[in-house]
Amino acid sequence: MDGVAVEPDVTAWEDRVAQLRVLARERLAPVATAGPHGRVNRRLVAALAEAGVSPRLFPSSLGGSAADRVAATELCLLREAIAAESPTAETTLAVQGLGSYPILLAGRPELARRWIPEVAGGRAVAAFALTEPDAGSDAAALRLRAERDGDGYRLTGEKVWISHAPDADVYTVFARTTPDAGARGVTAFAVPGDAPGLTGEPLELLAPHAIGRLVFDGVPVTAEQVLGDVDAGFRVAMATLDRFRPSVGAAAVGMAQAALEAACDHAASRRAFGQELRDFQAVSHRLADMATRIQAARLLVRDAARLHDAGARPTRSAAMAKLFATEVAQEVVDGAIQVHGAAGLRRGHLLEELYREVRALRIYEGASEIQRTIIARELFRDR
DSSP states (O other): OTTOOOOHHHHHHHHHHHHHHHHIIIIIHHHHHHSOTTSOOHHHHHHHHHTTSGGGGSBGGGTSSBSSSOOHHHHHHHHHHHHHHOHHHHHHHHHHHHHHHHHHHHSOHHHHHHHHHHHHTTSSOEEEEOOBTTBSSOGGGOOOEEEEETTEEEEEEEEEEEETTTTOSEEEEEEESSTTOGGGGEEEEEEETTOTTEEEEEOOOSSOOOEEEEEEEEEEEOGGGEESSTTBHHHHHHHHHHHHHHHHHHHHHHHHHHHHHHHHHHHHHOEETTEEGGGSHHHHHHHHHHHHHHHHHHHHHHHHHHHHHTTOOOHHHHHHHHHHHHHHHHHHHHHHHHHHGGGGGSTTOHHHHHHHHHHGGGTTTSOHHHHHHHHHHHHHHHO
């Protein structure tokens, strides 16, 4: 490239993204499109495993194909590539990882052996049950009660906006074991989807995601189902989110890249006032700004992932990556629609899908406002 050296890992990353996009386009997108909207697509869950994608999130000792636990860089690479071709497949993969990672991270060995090979093999559906009607980003305000019952507990309360609910086979559930203790009184549990007293219902969103509400009516759990230590579930949640937040940014980058490519194709083929749209400076400069911001977001995401994998404290970099990438993706998709005009609003158009899909990224796993709060807190913590 004009005598400028390019880091080998950067080139390798781009090559792998390109290869994964082909796989997602040919093997995952058709299954995602044919599946039920608003409910778990078990054929897609199986297809992710058969294509060798979901096994990359888990160690080979537990039925996966990775050398160790989920590498943040690998997760980001997968989500960027798949999101560019099938946001539905990307979301399914992400929730499978998010729901099962606490079991891998903090579950007893027998619990990990029970669930991780099933999730890695596409035979079980996992979910991460943190949010409640009055406790979203404020995880320390959780009210789902875990009350002592002999050697175990009984869970009573409600969870809402839970991806893969009510169809998951196993839920990572965060419940309050010590009243009035804030974040220090929350415990994580692995709860089977068929547990007695557990019911739920699907909820409808702007985008047809598999998401729902769960009701716990004295659901019994044993001490063996505790993930990590009692009253230390908040640490399990934060360790999981720190690893997955940069990959939310990666998914945003993938969607933004797809929108940019669609806008460039349209600008190169659509003629107006005797010339192609790309020849209008207002259009070409807009596309240039979109491309620049996508690349900046991509680099922030990769930096956060590499810091995490190197063992550095990733909280601030993960928050920055998620904040910037998701905000950029929203702007880029909106800009791509503006370039297309009315055509971009047609139902069934790629941009119509992306416009619905991209909005959720600025909310889940900590809304943009929460990311700004985290970044500001970390700035003063460092001082």
